[in-house]
Amino acid sequence: MPFSFEVKETDLLGRVGVLRVGGKTLETPCLLPVVHPVNQAVSTEELRAMGFKGLMTNSYIIRSRRRDEALRDGIHEMLGFDGVLMTDSGGYQVLEYGDLEVGYREVASFQAEIGSDLAVTLDKPTGYPQSRRAAEDSVDYSLRNAASTIREYGNRETVWMGPVQGGLYQDLVSKSAVSLWKAGFEFLALGSPVQVMKNYMFADLLKMIVAARRPIPYSVPLHLFGAGHPLTMALAVALGCDTFDSASYALFARNGRYMSHGGVLSLELMKYLPCSCPVCAKTSVRDLQEVDTRERAKLVATHNLYMLREEVEACKEAIAEGRLWDLVEEKSMAHPRLRDAFVELSKHRELLVGGTALLKDRGLMLRSEEDLKRPELVSAGKRLEGVLKGTSKKAVLLASWDAVPLGKKKRHGGAGPPGRSDTYRIHPALGVYPAELDFVYPFTQFITAAGLGGRMNVKEATARLRKLGYRSVKISKVRAGGGNPSRRVTSRRTRRGASPSPRSS
16 A cells, blocks of 8 residues: 655654555644444544544454454444554553463454554564563564564555654663564554653653653654553654554543643533633533533533644644644643653753754743753854854854843943954853844843753853953953943953953052
């Protein structure tokens, strides 16, 4: 089956793209709701009407309970859905129920024969907690089945997805991802995140995704199994996950758990519905609490789907506007463990630079110490290294920061006639830089929170300029708006030696 992935827009490692499977397309990032082949919480017709163009279901359950119908009619007709259908291998169920007679051939041939568009090879989820020996066994088992499947069934119409295992052992995750790519898989799927997310181990989830994403080519799309939490969607997208599947919308609904942009709420304790989706607009908390259990589960499941869809669309818009970092940071404030994950994200800024535009239509929001490590500033810092050179013997350092570019100030004192001295400013994240770069993004195109610590003070900036070869560095305290009274200007004259002379009057 013809398969391709086209990237249209990027920010961080997130991308808006087009995934083509045969004659069908999916715009990514996208969520594939998991539908139970026997007991659907929300019908496929309703899912299609809500805007979902792809679904996922379990081939093990179909093979166990609707085998003949699926083989006769095909999975699309059986489920009444003409969009992209992805099937899981059922590896978890094979292990859980002890169906040891099932091998990779039976799993692969069945998925191909029922017409799955995307299919996962037989794998063994690593799970959590797990010993390293058990994790190694799950990786080796999954890789053997994957290699055999792609070799024997790679010419079928089905597109095979390679399941990445390894759990919290990052080296095993990377090994699994690289081995699958080298085996010929064009689409990878990161497994075993559900228990990690259930335990709110979001920083560990980030490390798992990075371990899978870093070693494989940028062109390879990455699926994240079981990622149906409204708070983790933006984080996963920022790290390069393109598609997701989840049954959480239905599982949460059965327990009266109501998804919101700030997390998951207990319907039993709620007094209002902070949502205007078609479900919430037509009912009230009291009505949902009093309706029978089955109807309530369906209504809340439908609401949860709308909420997850909004999260995905918010990620797309953030990528298009170049503010995916801001969206991840905003989500991180909902829970301390998410904040830990955001701090961990800032440590991987070098990895995020490649997909982040050098120029953007909006300024940067610097609200925290982590924001001083944004990839836009990392890129600017690297460019600055190449132009930070002394061109004269004298320098003027503007000590008082304001975001007004120097060229827009009415008056600037202390610099002297053009060409006789170089003027510098201090950026809160980038340190000292030539004032001529004021109009270059992002040197003055940002807003910073009051009290946010800077990377360099005046003393350090002066020392930096002296290392560039300036013999004289004048400190000029310029007020916002351009005022520069002479009494606020001081100067330091330097000798050829390392120690400066006393301050002059």
